[in-house]
Amino acid sequence: MLRTLQPGQRCEVWIASATGESELVYSTEELLLEAPNWTLDGSALILNGDGKLWSFDVADRTLDQVPLAGIPDLNNDHVLAPDGQAIYLSANDGHIYRAALSGGPAARVTPDDGSFHFLHGVSPDGGELAYVGIEAGDFTQPGRLRTIPSDGGATAGVDVGPGHCDGPEYSPDGKWLYLNTESFSSLPGHAQLARVQVDGSGFERLLESETVDWFPHLSPDGELASYIRFPGGTEGHPADLPVAVVLVSTSDWTAPLHTWPLFGGQGTLNVNSWSPDSRRFAFVAYPLANTDSPKDNVLD
Template identity: 40%
Template sequence: MRSSVEIYDLETGDTKVVLDSPNMLEAPNWARDGAGLIVNGEGRLYRLDLRTAELTQIDTGPLHKLNNDHGPSPDGAFMAVSDKVETGKACIYVLPAAGGTPTRITQNVPSWWHAWTPDSANLIYTAVRDETFGIYMIPADGGAERRVIGGPHHYDGPDITPDGQWIWFNSERGDLPSSLWRVRPDGSDPQQMTHGARVDWFPHPSPDGQHVVYLSYPEGTEGHPFGREVELRLIPIEGGEPKTLVRLFGGQGTLNVPCWAPDGRRFVFVRYFRESEAVVATEPSV
């Protein structure tokens, strides 16, 4: 499966191909120094140099079944990853940002990392406990986990605003198609932020606190599958009419984790290609 790692520029509306790979790469996010990206591929984690387009494997110790839930801490010191080597189910670990020995954080599984709090003190993640999905928080150095929100529906893709006031997530709360929601970190005041028949996943607030970018599937899609015609959409941080930025072949792996550049003007995503297709940076749809 061919992958194209691409950067979208909000100011120009241009899409730039960073890397055309014959392999399947997933879930890109931005290193805190702004000079490189972090991507997952075949259970390993890599740094992608923006100047040379070279991939360098990050040392994750004994962890070699990493899924696409990973990301650097806001202070640039650490990396959170999700791996199932030790437990057989997704478990969250923290290791030095440059690579090194991982420390297990979640004792309960499955747990899928999705975000750091702005002060780098806590991790935010999706988990299943007693066969029920929920959004959880835990200190980044380990300790007791706390459920923020959960229930009989799917709760996934949490990310937090740069002021720490809202956790965004996607859910079928109210027996609706998967929509974007936000909730206070203490679990209060849940609010639905997108409406309609489309199936919305993986909201990511921008570092400047202005926008939220997310992945939108066609009506009737179940879960967040790979290999669909999807859209990358943008809405104001307080909600409003969504704007379609890019239409592409993608889905799972395209925009799973925090994806914004530190400057808040660009974000990174992965486009996939069928065997007969060439990698071409297309003009965005507006």
């Protein structure tokens, strides 16, 4: 089912800097946009909305649809290929597709294995995808970390414990997968940030917190990371909650450098949204008439 804005709700696209500034760059009451990626040339943000793919020109502040063919309605799991020319996309049929970022026909990557496949990571060499598999499309079962060659083929599992996991994303050096997982707690939904080496060894927790923490995204230089913090007791990553986007140094995940409180959740920061120069990242807020937007502190 496609997400839409509630009556009186806005969709706001924000760009934040590594030094703490933030700027509202696009606002609409007509279209619910989600999950920005930043293009390799730094000129545009790629988002989904209404089951389609959109390109937002950062300089001109204009939004245009990317014309795709041969793919069902999209969800908010999409990641650009390292070459900057292609994009991998999760669709609402449970499969992952590849298409040119300029548009055109999409080709399916994942097999008909009875699972739903939710993309989150592309390896730095472009050869492998990391995704969350939901067996038989049964969403009462925990998601499992899996990988697949980027041109299709046999899938493989990576063991990160019995709890639900999500958001697996490769580190810039390709050695680690960063993710969130419920394997560290018996509390329902208590996701925490973690990483595991791509060979399945070295599984470790990055941060112990009372909040529910999702979607760690490393900057291209590997020095910073962003993630989204839900209130304690949250199960899953639902929409329309008071949440915070958090910026940390990867040398110390326990000490936030900056936070951006906002009304949002689902769609705010599902995929990596860092600029190629590691100086900025994007996120989406969904304020209602009685909720606050992040503070607009214009970027340099």
